[in-house]
Amino acid sequence: MTPRRPTALAAPAALALILAATACGPTDSAKPKGASNKPGGTYSVALTEPDHLLPGRTTSSYSLQVLQGLFDTPATLDPEDGSVRPLAATSWTTTDNIVWTIKFRPGTTFHNGEKVTAHSYADAWSAAAYGPNGWDANYYFSQIKGYDTLNPSEEGAKPSSQRLAGLTVVDDDTLQVTLNAPFGQFPMLLSFPAFAPLPKAAITDPDAFDTAPIGNGPYQVEGTWERNQKISLKKFAAYTGPRKPMADRVDFKIYTSRETAFTELQAGNVDILTTVPAANTTQAKRLFGDRFSIRPSGTMDYLGLPVKDRRFADPRIRKALSMSIDRKGITQAIYNGVYKPATSITGDMIPGHRAEACGATCTYDPAAARQLLAEAGGFTGTLELYFSNSDPTYEQWMTSVANQLKDNLGIKDVRFRKMAPADLSTLLNGQRNKGPFRQNWVIDYPSIQNYLDGLYYPGNRSGWSNKEFDALVKQGNAAQGAEAIAAYQRAEDIALRELPYIPLWNWQDQSAWSDKVANVVIDPYVSGLHLDRVTVSQ
Structure with a gap:
């Protein structure tokens, strides 16, 4: 899973902490001649087959790229300088780096119309942290009080609880998080997809949810995940968050190799390839010019x-x-x-x-x-x-x-x-x-x-x-x-x-894209390609 920030974050404060990280390199952003910044249109992205599409159940970069469009996590990392910014949350406060109070944006919904509340986060985090579930992102929650109870170290021992003791729902828009020990980098952790909220359907039937996830982000799944073929996302009309999507639709086309995907990019059958094979560097520079980039x-x-x-x-x-x-x-x-x-x-x-x-x-x-x-x-x-x-x-x-x-x-x-x-x-x-x-x-x-x-x-x-x-x-x-x-x-x-x-x-990292798209922003963090920012020539 995926990039890095300055390690020591800001000192504790009673104010919301917007913690600055050092710059981690340039982002990609290029506008081909004739491209429009008007919203609308469809573009495609080359992808390797994910393992899961349920946040908390995966740490695969292939999965996380799709989840970046489907879910708003509490925080996000700025693609330019790595600083921590609010996304689904409006603030996080602490006086000791142990007890954190997170305020969420009110009035938001999941793609199925279900209201997103602090319970949606508490339920999701507890499900990921509950050892018997076997979710891949389990350890990301080890900083939270009660994690050991959900993951007993004794062989054969069963958890005595299914909920993280360190999570207290204050009201619909407020979650208090108590950690096991001071952890100044906690706000950065909130940008990882496993910390996204989940609707009730994800908890009751995670396998079914995996094929057609229901998020709270700017895009929603259209139909279901077609294994080894494609995953299609469409704009979520009721989205009220800060990431207003430009394109109407994003099609993830699944390839078994980056070489095949690069060939498809050359042929015009896919619009964005975020991982151009190093062996194709010279060719990519020649073919794509300012639509090819190498980033730290x-x-x-x-x-x-x-x-x-x-x-x-x-x-x-x-x-x-x-x-x-x-x-x-x-x-x-x-x-x-x-x-x-x-x-x-x-x-x-x-x-x-x-x-x-x-x-x-x-x-x-x-x-x-x-x-x-x-x-x-x-x-x-x-x-x-x-x-x-x-x-x-x-x-x-x-x-x-x-x-x-x-x-x-x-x-x-x-x-x-x-x-x-x-x-x-x-x-x-x-x-x-x-x-x-x-x-x-x-x-x-x-x-x-x-x-x-x-x-x-x-x-x-x-x-x-x-x-x-x-x-x-x-x-x-x-x-x-x-x-x-x-x-x-x-x-x-x-x-x-x-x-x-x-x-x-x-x-x-090497990326290339067709002349059909512009405003391609790819950061070195877990977000990768910012799906909401891409524009399609009209």
């Missing part, structure tokens, strides 16, 4: 390691794997040098990023890698590499990694486990993989904390945990400014020392 990104790729597997239990083995990977060579060969070799867990646009945090661990050094592997007892058996089939470059770089592990470390038997994104996600979330895997993180807001919490949460895919790391993250959460950044950096040092996730490269 907080998205990172890692090689995740199942640390509970005895073959990967020794950090020296994990470091040997890392040092045997030629990041610069791979990014040059496969991504035309657009992506940047990782030197840290975080993207280089993040406040507090340190250019050489990873040091020798992320430096290509086959001789040192072989020595480390030998000291740790070597590697035996088959090495399985897990990745999705949604992008051919994943197999390309996995092939390069496999060859380097063979050549540099003498690991002879390397096999691929390639599968659909949804299937891979299910397997990794259940820690049922038997080898390293592609792990991607798309930041939700510009902060080191988002990477640390997003990758190393309790029960994370690698199976790694460290009490000192957890304590430092907690310390950073309670702090402000430089003090918070320093604590997060010390936690990052522990993660890099233990290396359950090997940093590989920092994405640079």
